[in-house]
Amino acid sequence: MSLRKEILEVSRSMLIEKGFGKMSMRKIAAAANVSATSIYLHFKNKDELLLALMEDSIAQLAEALSNSINGNGDALYKLETLADTFLRFALERPQEYEIIYMVRPEEMPKFPKDKFQHIRKVYEMLADIIEEGRQQGQLDVDDPLVSAYTLWAQLHGIVSVILSRRLDTRIARDKFIEQAKDQIIQGFITQKTPV
Amino acid sequence: MSLRKEILEVSRSMLIEKGFGKMSMRKIAAAANVSATSIYLHFKNKDELLLALMEDSIAQLAEALSNSINGNGDALYKLETLADTFLRFALERPQEYEIIYMVRPEEMPKFPKDKFQHIRKVYEMLADIIEEGRQQGQLDVDDPLVSAYTLWAQLHGIVSVILSRRLDTRIARDKFIEQAKDQIIQGFITQKTPV
DNA sequence: AAAGATAGGTTAACAGTGTTAAGTAGATAG
DNA sequence: CTATCTACTTAACACTGTTAACCTATCTTT
Numbered sequence: 001m002s003l004r005k006e007i008l009e010v011s012r013s014m015l016i017e018k019g020f021g022k023m024s025m026r027k028i029a030a031a032a033n034v035s036a037t038s039i040y041l042h043f044k045n046k047d048e049l050l051l052a053l054m055e056d057s058i059a060q061l062a063e064a065l066s067n068s069i070n071g072n073g074d075a076l077y078k079l080e081t082l083a084d085t086f087l088r089f090a091l092e093r094p095q096e097y098e099i100i101y102m103v104r105p106e107e108m109p110k111f112p113k114d115k116f117q118h119i120r121k122v123y124e125m126l127a128d129i130i131e132e133g134r135q136q137g138q139l140d141v142d143d144p145l146v147s148a149y150t151l152w153a154q155l156h157g158i159v160s161v162i163l164s165r166r167l168d169t170r171i172a173r174d175k176f177i178e179q180a181k182d183q184i185i186q187g188f189i190t191q192k193t194p195v
Numbered sequence: 196m197s198l199r200k201e202i203l204e205v206s207r208s209m210l211i212e213k214g215f216g217k218m219s220m221r222k223i224a225a226a227a228n229v230s231a232t233s234i235y236l237h238f239k240n241k242d243e244l245l246l247a248l249m250e251d252s253i254a255q256l257a258e259a260l261s262n263s264i265n266g267n268g269d270a271l272y273k274l275e276t277l278a279d280t281f282l283r284f285a286l287e288r289p290q291e292y293e294i295i296y297m298v299r300p301e302e303m304p305k306f307p308k309d310k311f312q313h314i315r316k317v318y319e320m321l322a323d324i325i326e327e328g329r330q331q332g333q334l335d336v337d338d339p340l341v342s343a344y345t346l347w348a349q350l351h352g353i354v355s356v357i358l359s360r361r362l363d364t365r366i367a368r369d370k371f372i373e374q375a376k377d378q379i380i381q382g383f384i385t386q387k388t389p390v
Numbered sequence: 391a392a393a394g395a396t397a398g399g400t401t402a403a404c405a406g407t408g409t410t411a412a413g414t415a416g417a418t419a420g
Numbered sequence: 421c422t423a424t425c426t427a428c429t430t431a432a433c434a435c436t437g438t439t440a441a442c443c444t445a446t447c448t449t450t
Contacts, residue, residue: 026437236428
């Protein structure tokens with residue numbers, strides 16, 4: 001196996017086991033039985049390594065999302081399913097979620113296109129679903145792509161509050177998630193205001 | 196002025212000017228004309244210093260929110276005003292926002308109650324407004340306190356996506372904010388489904 | 391085959407980090 | 421006048437990311 005791959009593997013498992021904060025170049029190197037400087041032969045710096053991990057996690061999340069909607073159901077159902085899958089992914093694999101959405105490689109180049117192809121595809125898939133729902137009069141949105149990002153941002157907000165331990169201890173986590181999900185979805189549904 | 200206060204002031208301006216990443220104990224100490232170890236006489240460690248800054252920023256945010264709804268308007272109007280104020284605070288003072296919602300003091304004790312009194316008050320105020328809206332049939336929510344946290348989480352999601360530069364470059368920031376705000380608020384509004 | 395370039399690794403070092411242990415000058419108290 | 425306490429200091433430890441310089445085996449070119 002190439003050293004590059006090995007570095008990626010050990011850093012990923014280190015990330016998952018110990019969390020992002022305890023990942024250091026030297027520890028990664030030690031785990032791969034190699035000197036710390038060797039990492040720099042394969043990655044420009046720590047941020048680039050992080051981006052590579054990110055790319056991979058994004059691909060996995062994108063796949064989980066794609067798989068969860070296997071064609072059947074109407075737009076609304078699909079939206080709910082996607083929201084569920086997203087929340088489950090985030091809460092079951094918090095460390096991986098973290099590097100996708102919470103870690104900030106310093107001065108992260110604004111959306112380096114190539115690295116974010118996968119997640120862009122997800123947004124576009126989502127936008128398509130929203131558009132479908134709009135045409136069927138089920139959803140009430142303005143710009144579908146913007147709506148896709150909005151939905152995602154809202155879900156991220158929910159996850160973020162939980163993962164960063166900012167949720168009031170008086171509130172049960174599951175109840176919070178359920179209610180939040182309902183409320184978010186409801187924001188997309190066409191209002192049937194009686195004339 | 197007490198050294199404790201001076202340390203807080205220096206670190207706050209350092210935080211605002213250079214950002215969280217470039218804040219170090221030694222730099223703070225140098226800016227306060229004191230040795231690095233002196234900080235430890237006033238704060239247990241860096242996290243405690245961070246928490247103190249956090250506490251302060253939270254108080255400011257809480258005040259901005261309280262001030263923005265000066266009694267008049269119905270529940271829905273108040274909700275919109277609060278959302279506006281929150282978003283403005285976050286986007287105008289990103290560094291301060293960051294320490295409130297994004298920085299994670301390692302192993303942050305789950306909501307150390309005393310330090311979060313202010314923000315809890317805000318949530319309760321928000322819950323009251325939501326309850327008021329429910330009683331007037333304007334809002335459709337289950338548990339008002341949970342809804343308060345949900346609203347906040349959603350808004351945080353929007354801010355978070357922008358501040359961590361994860362927003363698609365094709366999407367105009369202002370458009371995103373406006374549409375997101377509308378969608379979030381709509382999630383709270385009573386659906387008038389015709390029978 | 392000899393010579394040179396290259397790929398892939400090394401060790402040593404720099405400049406920085408949070409944090410602790412031990413020591414010190416000055417005010418205060420008995 | 422001595423002892424204690426307070427607020428600070430210097431020195432040091434054990435880390436961090438990163439770079440410079442060096443080594444060695446393999447591949448390419450003459």
